[in-house]
Amino acid sequence: MGLGLLGTPSPDWSEQEARMSVSNYADDLGSAVHYALETTHAIAVCPFHLDLMIRIGDDAAESHAFERARRLVKTDGTTWEGHALRKEFGRQLGRAADRYCPHCALLGDPEYSRAVSAFATAIALVRRALG
Numbered sequence: 001m002g003l004g005l006l007g008t009p010s011p012d013w014s015e016q017e018a019r020m021s022v023s024n025y026a027d028d029l030g031s032a033v034h035y036a037l038e039t040t041h042a043i044a045v046c047p048f049h050l051d052l053m054i055r056i057g058d059d060a061a062e063s064h065a066f067e068r069a070r071r072l073v074k075t076d077g078t079t080w081e082g083h084a085l086r087k088e089f090g091r092q093l094g095r096a097a098d099r100y101c102p103h104c105a106l107l108g109d110p111e112y113s114r115a116v117s118a119f120a121t122a123i124a125l126v127r128r129a130l131g
């Protein structure tokens with residue numbers, strides 16, 4: 001069970017978000033995988049270290065992310081090939097921190113984690129809105 005620390009994601013919100021902005025992300029393998037991981041809450045980006053991804057989901061979230069990435073349709077009408085996707089998933093998840101940002105970990109109390117989660121959601125929304 002992986003979602004306790006950073007709060008409960010909203011599936012409705014992420015499904016809706018997925019339909020709205022897929023085309024911006026689908027053409028680049030790294031972006032497509034990142035998009036799938038973030039919208040399924042398999043990972044989050046630290047609001048204070050924007051280049052740092054944090055692995056917050058469980059296996060189910062990561063499988064869900066993989067399925068979502070496989071369904072992304074590129075502008076040429078094709079989808080990403082499974083092997084390439086698996087490799088990129090491995091790369092991004094391998095780079096991601098486990099559960100919380102190591103730079104912020106010293107502050108790791110539950111209240112703080114909730115604040116981080118809310119912040120991360122807000123920042124992700126802003127970043128998507130800005131394209």
Ligand SMILES: [Zn+2]
Binds near residue numbers: 052101102
């Ligand atoms: Zn951080």
